[in-house]
Amino acid sequence: MTTAKRPLRERYTRTELPSLRELATRLRTGSATSTELVGRALARIDAVNPDINAFTYIDRAGALDRAAELDRELREQKPRGPLHGVPIAVKDVIDVAGMPTECGSAHLAGNIATVSAPLVTRLEELGAVVLGKTVTHEFAYGPTGDCSAAGPSRNPHDLARMTGGSSGGSAAAVAAGIVALAVGTDTGGSCRVPAALCGVTGFKPGYGQLAVDGVFPLAPGLDHIGFLLADPADIEVVGGELGLLPPEPAPGSGPVTVGWLDPYRLGPADPAVIARCRAALYGLESAGLIRLVPARLPRPRRLQEIFETIQSFEVAAGHESMMRDGLDLYQPDTVERLRHARQVTPQQYADARAARPAAVAEVLDLFAGETDVLATITTPITAPLLGERLSAVSSDRAPTKKALLSMTAIWNLIGAPAVSVPAGEVGGMPVGMQLIAPHSSRPLAELGAAVSRASGLFL
Template sequence: MKKAASLRDAGPFQSVSVTDLADNLRQGKVTSGELTERALNAAREFGPRINCFVTLDEKGARRAAEQADAELSSGCDRGPLHGVPVGVKDIISTAGLMTGMGSKHFAGHVPNTDAAVVTSLRSAGAVIIGKTHAHEFAYGPTGDIAVTGPALNPNDISRVTGGSSSGSAAAVAAGLLPIAIGTDTAGSVRIPASLCGVVGMRPTSGTVSPAGVFPLSRTLDVIGPMAGSVTDTALLWRAMVSRPDHTGVTGPWLPLRVPNSPTQSPLLRVGEVKCALTERVSYHQIEALQIAVSALVDSGAVTVEVPIPEVDECGRVHQAIQSAEAYALHQDRVESAPDLFDPEILRQLRAASEVSGWEYVLAMQTRDRLREQVLAKLSSIDLLVMPTVPIEAPLIGQRELQGENGWTSTREALKSMTVPWSLLDLPAINVPVVVNGAHMPCGVQLVGKPGCERQLLAAAAALELRLETG
């Protein structure tokens, strides 16, 4: 298959780590002002070609960069993100900067205050370049529905980015930004991370404050980091965390305990998830999983197959909870201004309105039961591994599949592997895996225990190191 135009790593931050940027800033090799101009120039040049930005905050970014340079020069060091450019998903409030939720309903909306996570990023010295594309109201896994049009996958601009944190994944994959943040309700960080070929993590709920983020499902929503590497993802997550005592991370900025060589990883028991869903995976995604499992074993981990049939129940339960809560949030808009919704989003909301009260209550009870059962199976396991998505990135606008591995719906396929961990509230991270002959990026998903993000990130970093060194 001939690949359409690619903008993968077109920008100035390709293969440049946050650690390197931080070191260069402190050694005087570069200023935050210079990094900010590089990011703004790249956003203006390449951003429109993949539609990954909604709004740029040029004045605000330059002002923040000037402050970062002054502080670093005076000895005030806010941590590794101090002076580093970052993108923020367009459903996360930014004071004085348009936040449109990807919808006509919020055209021209400018919040008066920052979301809590934005306050955390500013406190860490990060420079917010602008707002990144979001699927309308974060209500979709494709990333191709928004008032500003579809986001385009930098690896092949005829393909979707995945959603709903579409612009954040695309901007990082294109090298326009080193880091960005998104939200995840059914996989909205992990799906675009996998389809675009970057790292993205869904943390345990409560680790990052949701204040100031437009909700989709208050039960299921979380905010997650996205970056080009696991270490950069960890640094961004640490800056986002609102209550460190709830995450197992306390004290000063600590590096991940990543081994110096790929054969020095700590002994971990990793369970390979087995269920009906994991039998419905495309060839290249299966190969990615096999490569990752082999790398984990080579790194010293013990891998075992773990049957988890509960995973197969999660989709319908998640759908009931998300649908009921999404419609409750949008009922007034559906009734008063339905024409302002994209037709697909309106259809989804009208279908969501059919979830009854008793179905919602039963779904919440079933969620508790499934979580208890799955956690019991994890008592002797440190982490789980499975594909992040079962298919490659579909074409823009593609909603039907030809029955490959039993999939006929693009939307259902894309979120099938991520939904279980959103429902069960387990932290999960996408790690890119290079598969020879694959047309589009592939990835695997590591899943940890609640509140064990540090262990999850360390294991993901060890896997990434092994994959890079072979």
């Protein structure tokens, strides 16, 4: 069908896709109300969700009631902060009281959460309005976003293509201009991969910075809560409100030193994707904003092996009873991955866990010298077609899942803050650049915004 390949709109602009900062300003100055913002978001859902399948549940009445309450608070001069009155979306592996948590699986059909996850409670205390739940790859176990009992989420830039996963519905909701903030999870790239493929920002805080209580676990030793954002600069808004940005020392006099990690050390990649990201960094270097230096990742294949062993064993352990009693309720893609995951032995898992601290220390040593931030591509390809399980990567063909995770998964093993920011397009589809910092997320916000400006996406 020709409509399946039609993008929802032309390249978005800041006016069409306002940032959290802009929404906060509109609400604070009275040029918009929360009720108006929620109403517009609901109208946008009605217009585009049949195409992109970003939302699996929408709480219309609850969101409008909540917005009216928050508008009253603003009229009474009781603002809660920059998220006050802002509509958001939450991935359907995270509990929101009174809403379904079905995890994209027939296993949990009809499951209603009675208590919200602590993160959701905190966001609501800060004034956010939860519109509903977004589509997830089944049990968050996949980077493609097209395997779910709720159906595949679709890329707003090309409806025939993947959003990426597993937080694909959240990325699509932001990319389609429904919300400026959507909550996701990230175990091996589940926020950063869909952010790159959909042309938005995906933010993974450091491991353990946000409690994962009330989130259906995938691999507890690697699970992070993450965020999809319309604007890279809004990492500072979210990070500041959630206490993720500790006080910074006084800024130095020189430019930020960015260490470039050669993507080919992690796997095959499209040279055009690499060139697009390098071009953005060269532009910042020419402007004197950064100093670009080479960085060499120690034993990258070993890092990937440790990650895969830990993830596989923990996923298989978490699904043991459901696999035994309800294998037929899983999507076929998920069954295949779970059967493979069960091949990891307890001894292999123990060995991987024992090797992890030294591997993490080796990587963090890259920041011990002159490097402030590491940079590389987020995904080695642009968004594949829905259902594509072998993708062209440069001159080769590689398993799509493996390719999509090849650049992101090790940073869940390391646990450092990481972000994917828009870095332009290749062949009309978005490209993401990945940035990693050792501790604080603040340099990721500042450099991420600069990268997107250098790529001509944010003025």
